[in-house]
Amino acid sequence: xxxxxxxxxxxxxxxxxxxxxxxxxxxxxxxxxxxxxxxxxxxxxxxxxxxxxxxxxxxxxxxxxxxxxxxxxxxxxxxxxxxxxxxxxxxxxxxxxxxxxxxxxxxxxxxxxxxxxxxxxxxxxxxxxxxxxxxxxxxxxxxxxxxxxxxxxxxxxxxxxxxxxxxxxxxxxxxxxxx
Amino acid sequence: xxxxxxxxxxxxxxxxxxxxxxxxxxxxxxxxxxxxxxxxxxxxxxxxxxxxxxxxxxxxxxxxxxxxxxxxxxxxxxxxxxxxxxxxxxxxxxxxxxxxxxxxxxxxxxxxxxxxxxxxxxxxxxxxxxxxxxxxxxxxxxxxxxxxxxxxxxxxxxxxxxxxxxxxxxxxxxxxxxx
Numbered sequence: 529x530x531x532x533x534x535x536x537x538x539x540x541x542x543x544x545x546x547x548x549x550x551x552x553x554x555x556x557x558x559x560x561x562x563x564x565x566x567x568x569x570x571x572x573x574x575x576x577x578x579x580x581x582x583x584x585x586x587x588x589x590x591x592x593x594x595x596x597x598x599x600x601x602x603x604x605x606x607x608x609x610x611x612x613x614x615x616x617x618x619x620x621x622x623x624x625x626x627x628x629x630x631x632x633x634x635x636x637x638x639x640x641x642x643x644x645x646x647x648x649x650x651x652x653x654x655x656x657x658x659x660x661x662x663x664x665x666x667x668x669x670x671x672x673x674x675x676x677x678x679x680x681x682x683x684x685x686x687x688x689x690x691x692x693x694x695x696x697x698x699x700x701x702x703x704x705x706x707x
Numbered sequence: 708x709x710x711x712x713x714x715x716x717x718x719x720x721x722x723x724x725x726x727x728x729x730x731x732x733x734x735x736x737x738x739x740x741x742x743x744x745x746x747x748x749x750x751x752x753x754x755x756x757x758x759x760x761x762x763x764x765x766x767x768x769x770x771x772x773x774x775x776x777x778x779x780x781x782x783x784x785x786x787x788x789x790x791x792x793x794x795x796x797x798x799x800x801x802x803x804x805x806x807x808x809x810x811x812x813x814x815x816x817x818x819x820x821x822x823x824x825x826x827x828x829x830x831x832x833x834x835x836x837x838x839x840x841x842x843x844x845x846x847x848x849x850x851x852x853x854x855x856x857x858x859x860x861x862x863x864x865x866x867x868x869x870x871x872x873x874x875x876x877x878x879x880x881x882x883x884x885x886x
Contacts, residue, residue: 532850543729546746548823550729551720551846555772563848565772566724568747570823589713591819593734598710599821606822636865638873641819641826642771642778643785644727644749648723649873663866669742671711683798686815694817694828694873701880 532558534565547571547606548645559698570647574617575604577635577699578627578654584676585703586657587696589623600685601693604649613650616693621654623666630656635702640694649695673697679703711737713744726750726785726828727824753796754783756814756878757806757833763855764882765836766875767803772851778866779854792829800833801843804853814881820874828874834838859884860881864878 534555542550549569557563578586591598605620607613614632621627635651666672677685682700685691691700713734721729728748736742757765770777784799786792793811800806814830845851856864861879864870870879 530770531768531852532749534770534772534778534809536772543745545731546719546743548732548745550745550747552724553772557848558770558850562723565742566722566727567773568727568729568823569773570820573822589710591709591713592757592818593713593715593732593819594746594825595818595827598712601816604822621734632880636876637868638871638876639774639778640873641749641824642780642872643773643783644747645750645824646771646773646776647820647823648871650734668740669736671737673710689816692827693821694819695879697815697817697881698873701877701884704885705880 530533534563537562540545552689559619566644568645568647570606570698571609572613572650573604574607574613574620574650575602575695576617576621576627576652576654577602578621578625578657579703580676582659583707584678585648585682585699587675587677587682588626588672589675590615590673599692600690601696602699604695609634614652617650617652617654618703622660624672625658627654627657628660630658631656651695651698713742713823714736716741740742741823747824747826749824750788751786751792751827753786753792753799753829754781754878755796755831755833756781756881757800757802757804757808757836758882762833762876762886763857764805764861765806766854766856766861767851768854770851775861778871779869780848780875781878783874793831796829796831796833801839803851805839806833806836807839809832809837817875818827830874843863858886
């Protein structure tokens with residue numbers, strides 16, 4: 529048995545959406561009692577720490593309806609069914625920034641909200657960037673603006689809440705640690 | 708108007724739960740077209756980078772039903788209604804680790820899953836820790852195990868996916884950058 533495992537006694541599907549789904553599981557706790565867990569399921573995503581020849585971090589600003597504000601993030605996007613994360617990383621980088629990359633390295637995977645969601649983000653580092661002549665189209669409901677910042681600028685944006693996103697705060701710190 | 712703002716035309720409540728709620732908003736995009744946004748609402752949370760006198764990072768291992776595995780995280784927990792984040796931070800640190808702290812400093816706030824959730828985490832740094840004699844009770848459905856690791860051990864755990872959580876990966880990097 530896995531440590532502190534919570535076995536599902538019953539699972540109730542609540543909603544199946546375009547991006548996420550929601551279910552509520554009745555679980556058996558390690559102490560024999562029962563509880564409920566509300567669980568959002570998500571296809572998983574990639575995010576890309578893309579570094580220009582000048583050592584700048586490539587960022588995109590976009591409106592995030594859940595937060596009712598636009599925020600600045602590293603390029604990222606959902607995995608399509610059956611798509612390899614590396615392919616998603618190249619696709620999203622291209623769509624959101626117009627950059628292709630000669631070097632793409634897998635860094636790590638982490639869960640974003642393990643208390644209520646199964647979303648994981650596969651993080652990649654893209655280097656040797658080049659501008660794509662015929663830029664790929666964004667999704668039809670996606671609007672983004674491109675920024676390129678130095679490590680110091682990224683660090684300042686984190687402190688001043690201009691960067692207000694966990695994966696991007698991680699990327700800014702990672703850039704600083706790996707300069 | 709906020710940059711790329713998506714105005715809600717209609718909001719449909721789907722589910723109101725114990726921890727999260729779900730709604731689907733019909734929105735007007737900047738190009739005048741319409742789309743749907745699935746939005747999870749969450750009360751917000753705190754997380755604590757707690758550092759022992761020996762310079763070790765305090766971690767807790769717990770089962771996360773959404774991921775169907777136990778993972779290692781920095782101490783964290785949901786905000787109660789009306790509760791100041793600093794108070795939540797002290798409470799969760801005490802409940803999950805048995806540590807109180809003489810020094811608690813606010814570090815930053817970030818969104819965990821801005822694509823579909825409004826959850827933000829307020830991050831604190833706790834130092835000058837002391838063991839509490841009469842340890843506060845965990846929530847009745849919470850089971851955690853305490854670990855204390857060096858910065859090097861935390862870094863290794865991130866690389867080997869022993870740390871599989873965004874806020875904790877951030878904490879490990881932050882520790883390294885601020886040694």
